[in-house]
Amino acid sequence: xSKIRQRDFTFAEELPPHADGVMHAYIVYTCRKxxxxxxxxxxxxxxxxxxxxxxxxxxxGQDEACTGIWVHLVExxxxxxxxxEHIDPATGSDDGDSDSEPIWIVFxxxxxxxxxxxxGALHAADAATALSKAVARHGESTVQVRVVLxxxxxxTEPGQLIWRTHDQTYRLARGYSKSxxxxxxxxxxxxxxxxYTKEDIEHHF
Amino acid sequence: xxGAANPVMTIDPSxxxxxxxxxxxxxxxDGVLIEPGDWMPQAYRMGMLxxxxxxxxxxxxxALPEGEWITRAPSLRRKLALTAKVQDEVGHGQMxxxxxxxxxxxxxxxxxxxxxxxxxxxxxxxxxxxSWADIAMVQWLIDGAAIMNQKTxxxxxxxxxxxxxxxINMEEAFHFKSGxxxxxxxxxxxxxxxxxxxxxxxxxxxxxxxxxxxxxKPNCENLPPMKWRMKTESNDSLRQxxxxxxxxxxxxxxxxxxxxxxxxxxMVTSKxxxxxxxxxxxxxxxxxxxxxxxxxFRVIRGNGPCNAHRVxxxxxxxxxxxxxxxxxxxxxxxxxxxx
Numbered sequence: 001x002s003k004i005r006q007r008d009f010t011f012a013e014e015l016p017p018h019a020d021g022v023m024h025a026y027i028v029y030t031c032r033k034x035x036x037x038x039x040x041x042x043x044x045x046x047x048x049x050x051x052x053x054x055x056x057x058x059x060x061g062q063d064e065a066c067t068g069i070w071v072h073l074v075e076x077x078x079x080x081x082x083x084x085e086h087i088d089p090a091t092g093s094d095d096g097d098s099d100s101e102p103i104w105i106v107f108x109x110x111x112x113x114x115x116x117x118x119x120g121a122l123h124a125a126d127a128a129t130a131l132s133k134a135v136a137r138h139g140e141s142t143v144q145v146r147v148v149l150x151x152x153x154x155x156t157e158p159g160q161l162i163w164r165t166h167d168q169t170y171r172l173a174r175g176y177s178k179s180x181x182x183x184x185x186x187x188x189x190x191x192x193x194x195x196y197t198k199e200d201i202e203h204h205f
Numbered sequence: 206x207x208g209a210a211n212p213v214m215t216i217d218p219s220x221x222x223x224x225x226x227x228x229x230x231x232x233x234x235d236g237v238l239i240e241p242g243d244w245m246p247q248a249y250r251m252g253m254l255x256x257x258x259x260x261x262x263x264x265x266x267x268a269l270p271e272g273e274w275i276t277r278a279p280s281l282r283r284k285l286a287l288t289a290k291v292q293d294e295v296g297h298g299q300m301x302x303x304x305x306x307x308x309x310x311x312x313x314x315x316x317x318x319x320x321x322x323x324x325x326x327x328x329x330x331x332x333x334x335x336s337w338a339d340i341a342m343v344q345w346l347i348d349g350a351a352i353m354n355q356k357t358x359x360x361x362x363x364x365x366x367x368x369x370x371x372x373i374n375m376e377e378a379f380h381f382k383s384g385x386x387x388x389x390x391x392x393x394x395x396x397x398x399x400x401x402x403x404x405x406x407x408x409x410x411x412x413x414x415x416x417x418x419x420x421x422k423p424n425c426e427n428l429p430p431m432k433w434r435m436k437t438e439s440n441d442s443l444r445q446x447x448x449x450x451x452x453x454x455x456x457x458x459x460x461x462x463x464x465x466x467x468x469x470x471x472m473v474t475s476k477x478x479x480x481x482x483x484x485x486x487x488x489x490x491x492x493x494x495x496x497x498x499x500x501x502f503r504v505i506r507g508n509g510p511c512n513a514h515r516v517x518x519x520x521x522x523x524x525x526x527x528x529x530x531x532x533x534x535x536x537x538x539x540x541x542x543x544x
Contacts, residue, residue, distance in 0.1 A: 009517040015320060016527040018313055023533075025303065042300050042372060045312060047533040059296050063376060082240040082364075084232070112238035113364045144240075170282050171289035176382035183389035188457040196454050199353060199446075204378035 031068035037118035092135025213252030254308035261301035263327035331509030338405035344384025362434035471510030
């Protein structure tokens, strides 16, 4: 039996002071392979953006093999309302880019419930113009377009080791699938095992 | 699945904007997903918040019995796997707390309400895990049940929760496979290992059958939780699918399905073979003795074998972490150099 289980906890009546207000919400994107778009992974709370990147690497960077992580404050996101069907690209306007203007990264959502995926980048003087251009250029067949100023995004260093390179099959379903199947087949009929595995999760890390 | 009445069932629908409510319901009926910027009934917002918070609490309390076993895992690979699993579960908690935060409750309030017992977590984590085989059973039966449940939740209507469910399920696949591997290994081992596995199975079969919650109310498809696709399958239907999947698998493995009496510590005091647990050829369904629902409600109300200990340990961890939060609040965010 664990020693912690026999431990007799005694507490002061009050909990320690409330720590609200020091954490901010950050959105996290992961890039699975160099040269592929960043994909929404999730979000997290952190006191500042440097720690947000650290937390993101420890959490989202350890779930799946990835080569890069982007993080930005939720407040730095500018988005169109989420459309019921599709947004109309004609509601945006595109008057070309000027290199002197800052760069915005565009993310789009194909269907409600989907994740947002990096779709491109553009130059614009302000958020409203960036969003309007993004709608015109990337709004086709999407329900929502988001833009974030590139300078607001904190990224891991190119080549930075996020996903550990040693054998990690112990923490992935595929590290067990074959041996588990062989062990089931040794004690059950093949058709029973087939039926049983129908409930398995098909897509996993 | 927890103690107090769910707001989704208690908020008076006549207080909602009726035109917007009708539009909301027709979109849900058309299979349209709800995203955070959309109008939603207050009962839906409160209900989703409560569901995601309860789920988040369950993830982090569920890591407690497993965390106790990390130092005593039987091999390095099992230790690595269990450490990774516990890390995953806490990560799921963090993602689900974020979903709840966006629905209007602060993370601090949620963590504190869990410590003080104001909010609940899943009932099954109030049972003891006294042997390594219990860890195997939790990963096979409880994670197996959780996956079946979460796959249906991933078909729900609330976008942020659905996205989180997809990501969580990607990781749950590992937990379940690793659990199967442990159970299969133990059941092909020595007599002593098999006996230990049977004892753990006896402790966890009952809580697994109760996992999906009590029998459904009549007409549950038309009540808000299912009508609004907060959940997409009834408790009894999920339970039946679980029994159909796991009862024959357990029997083929050489396990015996028992109806058990337990003491106040959750340890089995007497058991008889479950005569109901057999295949009904006409329906194709496996039978199972109806669980002791008095026990279910007793545990939910805080009087299960491990309730007090789990909450105390969570509070202990929360208080131990206070200096970290203080350090962060004080701006001392410089990290030590990487090793």
